[in-house]
Amino acid sequence: MAGLSEIFEKYCQQSTLTGIVLIYFVTCIFTYFAFIWRKVKIPKFPRKILLITAHPDDECMFFSPTVQAETSKGNFVYVLCLSKGDYYKIGDKRTKELIKSCSVLGIPERNIRQVDHAKLPDSPSIDWDAEILQKEIIAIIYGLQPNKVITFDSNGVSGHINHKALYHCIQDICGKNRMPRHTRVFVLKTTSILRKYLSILDLPLAYLTSKRTFVSTPLQTFYAWRAMFAHRSQLMWFRILYLMFSNYMFVNSLQEVCHHGDC
Numbered sequence: 001m002a003g004l005s006e007i008f009e010k011y012c013q014q015s016t017l018t019g020i021v022l023i024y025f026v027t028c029i030f031t032y033f034a035f036i037w038r039k040v041k042i043p044k045f046p047r048k049i050l051l052i053t054a055h056p057d058d059e060c061m062f063f064s065p066t067v068q069a070e071t072s073k074g075n076f077v078y079v080l081c082l083s084k085g086d087y088y089k090i091g092d093k094r095t096k097e098l099i100k101s102c103s104v105l106g107i108p109e110r111n112i113r114q115v116d117h118a119k120l121p122d123s124p125s126i127d128w129d130a131e132i133l134q135k136e137i138i139a140i141i142y143g144l145q146p147n148k149v150i151t152f153d154s155n156g157v158s159g160h161i162n163h164k165a166l167y168h169c170i171q172d173i174c175g176k177n178r179m180p181r182h183t184r185v186f187v188l189k190t191t192s193i194l195r196k197y198l199s200i201l202d203l204p205l206a207y208l209t210s211k212r213t214f215v216s217t218p219l220q221t222f223y224a225w226r227a228m229f230a231h232r233s234q235l236m237w238f239r240i241l242y243l244m245f246s247n248y249m250f251v252n253s254l255q256e257v258c259h260h261g262d263c
């Protein structure tokens, strides 16, 4: 009899676990459709959105849900990429790939500005020159006068020091009150490594932890893949896995860090 009750107890535990997993999965599906079917507010006048990245491919590997959400609202997205991605000395090739990728995401070539400065090399071990970086970014911001600036947060999503440098630069500009008063600044929130590869299962957590979450429709996710495939030189096997499992391919959670110069 003791054996039978043990088996029954085990069965109950397994059923409870299966039930919890099923409920979570259904919640994910429900959250997904709630996101992609929600009414999107279209601005009366198109806004200028400046996306600041460190390398060609950042725009689609990390920011494609944000970019496509903005272009689908009729806003103009501009990309400022602070390097040619020359770590393996194929910068020229990567520049062409960036143009192709942006075109897939709805960003015309004229909206792309790429910086190629010796003090801002694509490198995971060399710190960027903060003064030059700030000069380059401010020149574009003052020229463009964007309504929104979007970049990485302090952890840089992947932890790359070039990504983190962009955050610190933007924070510095905001801290010195040098950001135009009509420009709002947002950063892409870094998620934990576990959440990063949860794919669609991350959605309820993204919803609960951020007020500004962009979720790609299946078609937009397909375009994000196509944009990534434009970066042929970067398509190693682990990047394919990234495309399959990374939450950044279809969900972005943003956080506002500077509004009307009042940081």
Ligand SMILES: [Zn+2]
Pocket: 054, 055, 058, 160, 163
């Ligand atoms: Zn990067």
